[in-house]
Amino acid sequence: MSEAKVQSETVELIEVLHVEDESDFADLTATFLEREDDQFTVETATTADDGLERIDDRRPDCVVSDYNMPGMNGLEFLQTVRERYPDLPFILFTGKGSEAIASDAISAGVTDYLQKGSGTEQYELLANRIRNSVRARRRAQQVDRQRQLARLTEFAGNTGGWELDRKSGTVLLTAGSRRIIGRPDQAEIPLEEAIALFHPDDRVDIRHTLTRAFETGEELHNTWRLQPRDGDERLIEMTITPVVESGGRVTKLRGAGHDITDRKERRQELEKYETIIEALTDAVYVLDKEGRFTFVSDELVELVGYDRETILGSTPSLIKDEDGVKRAEHHLGRLLSSDGPQTVKFEVTIQPCDGASIACEDNMGVLPYEGDEFDGSVGTLRDITGCKERAWELERQNARLEEYASIVSHELRNPLMTAQGRLELAQADCDSPHLDEVGDAVDRCQALIDDLLALAQSGNAVGTAEPVTLSELAEECWQTTPSADATLAVETDQTISSDRSRLQQLFENLFRNAVNHGGGEVTVTVGEIADGFYVADDGAGIPDEERDNIFEAGYSTADDGTGFGLAIVKEIVEAHGWEIRVTDSESGGARFEITGVEVTD
Structure with missing residues (x-):
């Protein structure tokens, strides 16, 4: 294997532009070069003007040019290329050899000078000159890039530093920038690719800001939303500093980007809490x-x-x-x-x-x-001074109400007991349906006194809470409920924390309500739900239009009802801090659900 072939294994793809007015010789040269090293790709142009257009459109790694060409000769072509692309490798490959041409070419900045000749050795020599020129330029570019990165890092510190070259349109990235955009190994990217990393709504403003910095030479500041391929959207605060040449022309822009996403989120969080505190x-x-x-x-x-x-x-x-x-x-x-x-x-x-x-x-x-x-x-x-004063006043009022209720109850019971006794004597002396109605009225007055006294007492705060087993208390309360042929079904083994005596009142009133409205053969069920318990029956149920009124004191749909039983139930529930709602049971009867209960087992 030739030395050229061995070297080609370590050289990246090399794009060569051969400017030659004789197309046959240009094709021959391309064939020899590509055969000599398969990493060569050769394009040809027949005039210097065509060659300049090709270079502007897609810059090659090396230009090989003849000297004698129509219009612009090789030396003039070299001078034009040097004005636009000072470091682009340029080899003058010509059949016209003279010391004067060589001297002029060297003065114009030619990379190498080689005379055409017959035989393959001349093409091998040309290939070697091309490789060496490209390799030297790439090494110089690498050194220059390292120097640029060092200057850029010094300028930007540990932030997202970058440098935009106006001529090439490429963006050089510091390690901080590569870390932010998630491209640790990509030191240089095209400008449009860099802009595409940002939110679509910010891209027009980015282009406008960069143009303004090039045109005015002002240092500019802005904040844009970065959207890297991997990771969440980040908010970048950017400072753009123009690099001005001696002639006053801005050739580069240097930027320092600070990721302020967390800072903004903390500021927003702080503002939120400040707003809450102020409110x-x-x-x-x-x-x-x-x-x-x-x-x-x-x-x-x-x-x-x-x-x-x-x-x-x-x-x-x-x-x-x-x-x-x-x-x-x-x-x-x-x-x-x-x-x-x-x-x-x-x-x-x-x-x-x-x-x-x-x-x-x-x-x-x-x-x-x-x-x-x-x-x-x-x-x-x-x-809470006002709240405590109102609570104390309420306690005093409740105490007075309970005292008044007890007095009224006591004063009413005595004449009612007298009336009850006289009624019994009258019934023993004569038989009259009117006396039976009087007896019902006396019984209703006794029931009203009992319920009024219970309602006055139920508004008080509950006593000491203790563990109460629902099944045991329900069975106990059922024994004191006039239930005729009604049935109790207990489907819970819950133990809850409550005032036992108040809970007993609650069960007794709900049981009595179920029997009075559901009929003598009603089945009453006590069961458990997620955060409480329920009492249900299989009676006729409660119509929707009446459910908003049933807990009001004095409201009753039964002829012999006092209308205070469910009001007492509600007072007891609220005194415990619970909630009560009425709905339909599975059989279509009434179901009272008590929630917010502390279950202890």
């Missing part, structure tokens, strides 16, 4: 890990009466009583425990700068942190 009517505070205020909202400053400078850097003992400080420390320990809650809510007493103490609800959580390094806490204070 809050509660007082907001932040404590550092030492327990000192680092942030307080305007509402907190207004609440406590101290100026902001006094509060910041102080501990909560400035505004909280001793018990409130201890309570906060206790709940902070809960928050920091491995199985603790995310937030806690508790009552504290705030001692303002001036004036009476303020009852507040403190809603506290810890700031996000990694590892074992606690970073502080955050919380809100809500003034």
Whole structure:
């Protein structure tokens, strides 16, 4: 194998433009070169003008040119090429040899000079000269690129640096830029390919900005959306600096791109939280890990009466009583425990700068942190003084109502008992249907007194919650329900947390309601649902148009009903913090679902 063939294995594809007015000789030269080295591809042009057009359209790796050509000769062609492409390898391959031509060619910047001759040795020599010229240029380009990258990296630092050459239209990329666009091995790309990496809506603005920088020499700034082939869209803040030659012409643009995606997202997140804080009517505070205020909202400053400078850097003992400080420390320990809650809510007493103490609800959580390094806490204070006063007033009203209800109940029961006794005596003396109706009226008055007293008491807060097994309590309540031939079916073994006596009232009223409206042979079912239980029957059901009214006090569709039973049920449900809804049972009867229940098993 010839030396040329061995060398060709290490040389990349070489594109040669041969400018020769004699087409037969041009074809012969192309044949010899491509046969000599299969990495050669040879194109021919018959005139220098045609050759210039080819070079402008697609720049070759090397130009081989004759000297004697019509119009522009080889030397003039060389001079024109040098003006446009100073480093393009150019070999003058001519049959007209003279020292004068050689000297002029060297002065014009010819890469090599070779006379035509007969025999294959001359083509082997030409091939070798072409290879050496291209190899030398590529080495020089590599060195120059490294120097450019070094200057560019120095200019851009660790950001996404790039340099756009105006003449070539190629963009040189630093390692930072290649990392951002996901092309670690591509140091240089065409301008249009670089622009295509950005969002379609930004591309026109990019071109306009680059044109403006070339024309005006201004340093420009803009922000565009980068869409690399691999990865999510990134927001790039770009600074473009023109490189101006001595004549004042901008030949290159250097850019430094900063990925500000995370910064913008953090800013947007911060703005969102600032908006939330501004919208809050509660007082907001932040404590550092030492327990000192680092942030307080305007509402907190207004609440406590101290100026902001006094509060910041102080501990909560400035505004909280001793018990409130201890309570906060206790709940902070809960928050920091491995199985603790995310937030806690508790009552504290705030001692303002001036004036009476303020009852507040403190809603506290810890700031996000990694590892074992606690970073502080955050919380809100809500003034609940008015709420507590209203609660106290409501408790007093409820106590008075219960007292009045008890008095009225007691005062009514005595004359009713007297009436009941006299009625029994009258029935023993004579038989009259009117007396039976009087007896029904007396019984209804007794039932009304019982329900009114229960309704007055049901508004109170529930007592101590305890585990209650639904099946046992339902069976117990059924025994006290006048049920005739009705049947109870218990389909749950749930244990829930509730006030047992109030839950007993609830079952008794729902059972009585089912029997009164469903008939003597009705089947009443107690079952469980996801977060509670239900009581259903297979009676006639409750029409849709009546369901909004059945929980109102005094509303009843039964002739002998008091209309207070379901109102009592609703009061008991709400006192527990539960919810109740009425729907159809599977058999078409009524089904009461109680949800929001704490199930303990």
